[in-house]
Amino acid sequence: MSATHPRDILLGAQARTGTLPVCDHYSGVEARMRKSLQLQAEMAREFGACVFDVTLDCEDGAPVGGEKQHAQLVTELAMDAAPEARVAVRVHPVDHPSFHDDVRAIVGRAGARLAHVMIPKVETPQDVATAAAAFDAAGAPQLPLQALIESPAAVHRAFDIAAHPRIQSLSFGLMDFVSAHGGAIPEEGMGVEGQFTHPLVVRAKLEIASACHAHGKVPSHCVVTEFKDRDAMRTAARRASREFGFTRMWSIHPDQIRPILEALQPSEGEVAQAAEILGAAEQAGWAPISFQGKLHDRASYRFHWQVLERAHSTGSTLPQKARGWFAPAGG
Numbered sequence: 001m002s003a004t005h006p007r008d009i010l011l012g013a014q015a016r017t018g019t020l021p022v023c024d025h026y027s028g029v030e031a032r033m034r035k036s037l038q039l040q041a042e043m044a045r046e047f048g049a050c051v052f053d054v055t056l057d058c059e060d061g062a063p064v065g066g067e068k069q070h071a072q073l074v075t076e077l078a079m080d081a082a083p084e085a086r087v088a089v090r091v092h093p094v095d096h097p098s099f100h101d102d103v104r105a106i107v108g109r110a111g112a113r114l115a116h117v118m119i120p121k122v123e124t125p126q127d128v129a130t131a132a133a134a135f136d137a138a139g140a141p142q143l144p145l146q147a148l149i150e151s152p153a154a155v156h157r158a159f160d161i162a163a164h165p166r167i168q169s170l171s172f173g174l175m176d177f178v179s180a181h182g183g184a185i186p187e188e189g190m191g192v193e194g195q196f197t198h199p200l201v202v203r204a205k206l207e208i209a210s211a212c213h214a215h216g217k218v219p220s221h222c223v224v225t226e227f228k229d230r231d232a233m234r235t236a237a238r239r240a241s242r243e244f245g246f247t248r249m250w251s252i253h254p255d256q257i258r259p260i261l262e263a264l265q266p267s268e269g270e271v272a273q274a275a276e277i278l279g280a281a282e283q284a285g286w287a288p289i290s291f292q293g294k295l296h297d298r299a300s301y302r303f304h305w306q307v308l309e310r311a312h313s314t315g316s317t318l319p320q321k322a323r324g325w326f327a328p329a330g331g
Helices: 030-047 067-080 099-113 125-137 152-156 158-162 174-179 199-214 230-242 254-264 268-283 298-313 320-326
Strands: 023-027 052-057 087-090 117-119 145-149 167-172 218-221 248-251 289-291 294-296
Touching (some): 023 030, 030 052, 030 067, 030 254, 052 254, 067 087, 067 099, 087 099, 117 125, 125 158, 145 158, 152 158, 158 167, 158 199, 167 199, 199 218, 218 230, 230 248, 230 254, 248 254, 268 320, 298 320
Parallel strands (some): 023 052, 023 248, 052 087, 087 117, 117 145, 145 167, 167 218, 218 248
């Protein structure tokens, strides 16, 4: 492979700011948090890459009245995690009495160990600024933020929220979004079928995905509560990716992780084609080429590079000619 890496030259004005695992797994009960970290390590060995994040939950995971103790537990789990683990935390909303306690306890001690922090119920860019200032004060000025968009007003401001330089990803909070409509959206709008057909929910998803792609951030799709139906989970993940432009998805049960990976993996044919096109492009010095009767240039090269990045992040087997692009530095 040449000294010029595709990642360095295939950058456009709207290129993503980075890649994230396609699955973000949430857990808040101690036993489940420990099992989630163990499962992450096991699957990293299986796939040769960390294929999902583990986000330890303080917002819904902490018992009422036990928020400080739960934050301490989350801090200890994060600090004890293996160096190669990708562990994150969801804190309380910025206007919640426990937010600053969470930041002091978790970010203040384990900030260097965290992959990111999820801020729930973000309504405005000012909420992001408030969180960023709190992280800075806690000694973690480089820690990425992710924001959970959960209301009609937040959807309206999604583009401005995504524009904040500390934001890495936006997630859609389906359940709270539906509830925020005071019964105007029926319960089916939270289900595995209705969330892809109700116009208000569809509009919210498209706005969030568009906002992320406009600013080079990662759009993360909402939960599917029917966690025992693996086929439904796989179908929902595929629709979120193929129809709505989401490149990441939440898991709330271990049984959902593999269906998400399978649905968001490029096909073997897509991966093979991407490797062939980029290999030919590299040989041409990244000038335009003709491949199987079609013209390709840097615009299409960028697309095919993203296919390979997604394949790598989901543990897919890469063609030999593409593996060097993902070898560890110095390896």
